[in-house]
Amino acid sequence: MGERRSDTRERIQATALELFAEHGYEKTSLREIAERLHVTKAALYYHFNSKEDIVVSLFDGLIAEIDATIAWLRDQPRTAETRRELVQRYARLAHDSPPGMRRLLQDVRSSMRELSVGEQLQERMRTMVRLLTDRDAPALTQLKCVMALASINAAMFVLQDTDIAAEERHAAGLTLALELVG
Amino acid sequence: MGERRSDTRERIQATALELFAEHGYEKTSLREIAERLHVTKAALYYHFNSKEDIVVSLFDGLIAEIDATIAWLRDQPRTAETRRELVQRYARLAHDSPPGMRRLLQDVRSSMRELSVGEQLQERMRTMVRLLTDRDAPALTQLKCVMALASINAAMFVLQDTDIAAEERHAAGLTLALELVG
Amino acid sequence: MGERRSDTRERIQATALELFAEHGYEKTSLREIAERLHVTKAALYYHFNSKEDIVVSLFDGLIAEIDATIAWLRDQPRTAETRRELVQRYARLAHDSPPGMRRLLQDVRSSMRELSVGEQLQERMRTMVRLLTDRDAPALTQLKCVMALASINAAMFVLQDTDIAAEERHAAGLTLALELVG
């Protein structure tokens, strides 16, 4: 009982994520995705309306979860306690995402700057920061909020080629983030 | 008196920087650069061997300065004082770069990942961090070093659409960086 | 009844052969081929991976037949009888090729020197000569073998503007070839 139906859509998403993470969104062509999947380019268009549509779909879940977090955030007091909890939620989110997802997220600000999804994500980031700090908080405070969230992502990449284990890197990111939102 | 000899090369660099910063390296075509300059595409190829060559040339100065900093760093003791001074040097470097330069720097880790210059810059970053911390320093310490430098860049963008003045944003970045390497 | 499924691939090959024979491989552009066929350049790339791929495909059949001949040759004694039979096979091959094919073959040693297919054909020619003569046969003997095969091709071109009929030219080539391997 329940879902059946081709899993092709999911397989496209998985492969696209792989390749976007590997070479970036711009440098990945639909031909590559199709070839790696042993289907034709036209098949991709049966499941998605455009290349952008594919990348957008990859962020669907993440954006929904961020929206939920934002909704929750609106009801919270603007305290250090709230900020710490937010950081923890965000870390869990990041931790549970497929590994390519985080790499892709890095692209958002550059190669995907002009895509709708890039704008959407940045908009949500801004909203979060606004909900965490007073609008007229000093620049330093606002910057710390942003860097806190950034640390969580960054931890996975910047220490990538050291021999530090993934879990330890993640933990370091979280620790630093908590420190920053103090 | 002084220099003569067409300044086209410099004008190409300036325009390329503008456009790369605006739309990213991948999405900027040589046609666009040429058109904005009112020259032909072939003229670009008189002055540069390839598109990559143009972007590489934009980083020439920066890379030289980073190399000088690294050289200096090798002779310093691995103290907090040294780290603070490095941060200050780096901040000055960033502050004095043309504005597009910093935006372009953001691209380096994604859209330019596969360009030689991307690799070069990341290599230097790694070297800097290695010179700042003990090889077997805890992950958190290493991460802080990286995020310190990142803060200086980030400060300019993440608070871009607030009404905080550029100078104040820069100062916030520097302050946070110093705190992190403290 | 029978085959369906666009014959575009074959039409591309035919047109390419025409034009390569007419102006040479280097001087023929994909634009010309596409225009003569009333398709777009991109259509050529749907059927072939590159310009070189097109020319290679033109030689596919010929190379296969040469390979078959070489295989047969390996089992034969190195006698005058064998040489005469080889010449006759080769003449039949040449005779049955489309006319452009022979002109294109002339190109192989010059304009296509740096193409994989040029190397392949020369390699096979060398093999044939090696199988026809003793490795330490005198230079003259080896040269005669080569010129025998060359005569068959040459006959079609060198007497082209005389009023000698094609069949007679072909016959002359064959006669001379047989004389040379005598």
Add this chain to the structure above:
Amino acid sequence: MGERRSDTRERIQATALELFAEHGYEKTSLREIAERLHVTKAALYYHFNSKEDIVVSLFDGLIAEIDATIAWLRDQPRTAETRRELVQRYARLAHDSPPGMRRLLQDVRSSMRELSVGEQLQERMRTMVRLLTDRDAPALTQLKCVMALASINAAMFVLQDTDIAAEERHAAGLTLALELVG
């Protein structure tokens, strides 16, 4: 005593011959020639009017000598003796040419088909054959004449990768040529 003047013109010719022989006429660009000479492309245009002009100039001497041979030929009886002497003259000509020259000659029929010099050379070849044989000579006789001259050129290339010495290859070519016009 006498000539001084820059030898640049000659150096251009030598380098061009080298490169044309190496990669063929079409695939050699003026940029390559200029770079190998450490001059600019514009310098080439000071000495020659066009790329074609350069290649034409390379054949100047050869064509003059062929013309002289043709003139001499007109006064000779159409005997076997005459044919043998022609072959010997031609062999001497080929033997004394710079090595690249012979390779370039091979190009004439394909990559240079559409150049004036290609037409000129083929025209002279045809004239020679007409002067050697009766207009209504059998195809075989005419073909033998052509292949005789071809043998002299071919000898240098077709046996190139064997361990036969250059002088012996040349001798074989001459012997075969004499046999053919016998």
Add this chain to the structure above:
DNA sequence: CATGAATGAGATTTCATTCAT
């Protein structure tokens, strides 16, 4: 549910050539 065939637009790059200095 997917393919085969094709396209229009555009990318990077190369070339022979020109001309003022």
Add this chain to the structure above:
DNA sequence: GATGAATGAAATCTCATTCAT
């Protein structure tokens, strides 16, 4: 006797996208 700077034309190739089947 040569260079620096530039150009117009064209080349090969790639891409996202479409659509009839």
